[in-house]
Amino acid sequence: MDYNAAFAGMKVIDLSGGVAGPSCAMMLAQHGADVIKVETPHNGGDWSRILGRTYQDHSAFSLYGTLGKRSLALDLKTPQGKEILWRLVRGADVFIEGFRPGTIQRYGFGYDAVSATEPGIIYYSISGFGQTGPLAARPAMDPVLQAFTGIVTENKGERDGHPHRVAISLIDMFSGLLGFQAIATSLYARREQAVKQGRFIELSLMQGGAMLSVIRMIAHYLERGTTVRTSMPNGVFDTADGQINVTMIRPGDWRPFCEAIEETGLLEDPRFATHAARGVNLDELYVVLRPMFKARTTAWLADRLSANGIMNGRVNSYQEFLQEEQVAATGIMSWLEQPGVAELVPMPNIPGLPAFESGTRRAHAPGLGEHSSDVLKEHGYSATEIAALFQDKVVGGR
Incomplete structure (x- = not known):
């Protein structure tokens, strides 16, 4: 075989x-x-x-x-x-x-x-x-x-x-x-x-x-639709030249996050001082964060957040994704000729196969x-x- x-x-x-x-x-x-x-x-x-x-x-x-x-x-x-x-x-x-x-x-x-x-x-x-x-x-x-x-x-x-x-x-x-x-x-x-x-x-x-x-079904059923927010803050933020996704799941991410975006004053704000407080005041936190993100470029944020161990990713179009250096470096895509199609067709390679x-x-x-x-x-x-x-x-x- x-x-x-x-x-x-x-x-x-x-x-x-x-x-x-x-x-x-x-x-x-x-x-x-x-x-x-x-x-x-x-x-x-x-x-x-x-x-x-x-x-x-x-x-x-x-x-x-x-x-x-x-x-x-x-x-x-x-x-x-x-x-x-x-x-x-x-x-x-x-x-x-x-x-x-x-x-x-x-x-x-x-x-x-x-x-x-x-x-x-x-x-x-x-x-x-x-x-x-x-x-x-x-x-x-x-x-x-x-x-x-x-x-x-x-x-x-x-x-x-x-x-x-x-x-x-x-x-x-x-x-x-x-x-x-x-x-x-x-x-x-x-x-x-x-x-x-x-x-x-x-x-x-x-x-x-x-x-x-x-997983979400189990959580919603056991919590009767009032699921606990597990990542605070997270989501997609507008930047000066695009958008970026930020994902945090550990309370300990808060300090390195604030340091990464150079907003350490947030650490002293009682509304956001603890994980529980951020959960209660999450909507207010987003109001504070969004203009801060909007003032920085995507690349600056990505570099700073990554250096501090905060998960993030630039929000790409499919065309932008296909042009990413990481995609080329890992060889996950092939470009195929197909009858009736005037240009090469991008096709993800199948794990375990050539x-x-x-x-x-x-x-x-x-x-x-x-x-x-x-x-x-x-x-x-x-x-x-x-x-x-x-x-x-x-x-x-x-």
Whole structure:
């Protein structure tokens, strides 16, 4: 077994769409599995391909979610499409679906049916609210679950006090990693079995959101919503030329903080003299601190705070982050060529794996149906049969 391709030789059928399911399957592909992404040949394929600005067959979402996979554009509403999928199921190790609960069963590919054909298969279902319960059939995406699980209430705007969703696909991405770990550990357990036994794994975005926010959830529940502020002061402060985040969690940080910003007079102010006093008068403290920060540059503050052991970070745009010397020094990013994209695409390298290289399978995001012919040929279809399937629009792409 190669550390760089732990799942080499394994076949994964990925019927999921959006972010959570595809990102999970993408991780399997990055670790060596042959991931066949099955998506409709109609309306642009997986809907993640058309979210936001598009670049031929891709958006930013699908450039990440399809990386390292092969794409088969297949109409599962046709008898021929279903027969093709059954051929793919035979010999598969993992089956991933992300339809609304009940939909995959109507197509005829529920766990009972698939496991009857391939008993050793690891079958993974990802949904919004779960497979059962009063909300199971409700449509859901990341913003909906951020609101439902309580995360939005934690992200109140400083000026308007109104709850806001976190702009990134927070729950989707975390759920993708949860799904990957569940599948990976299942494959690890299965490898020692004389007779391979599969299993059904279920994950919902609701569960992903709960796990993501578990510490704050516990604190809020035990303290009935009146959680103790653990970092005083902390947050984002405007500076003379930008913004900086400051995080303090120990009472002993107060003196070195005041010394760092050259405001030791605060140490004598009875409103802020003790950790408890600062907690009571925190709003007043922010009123005092903000003009002090505004009078200094970000670099001056960062240097002084860091020298005194106070955690801080310049507030960057994504473009500024990508240009940071620390990013280049640690090699955490690769810049990839992708068809249809006029410039190089920044892609974080995956821990434990080699850096991405343009032109390799791992670093390629396939177009819709890019591998349809290849996949069909590998599964026993002749050139004549493949041509007919294209002609009848059962498959798409090339």
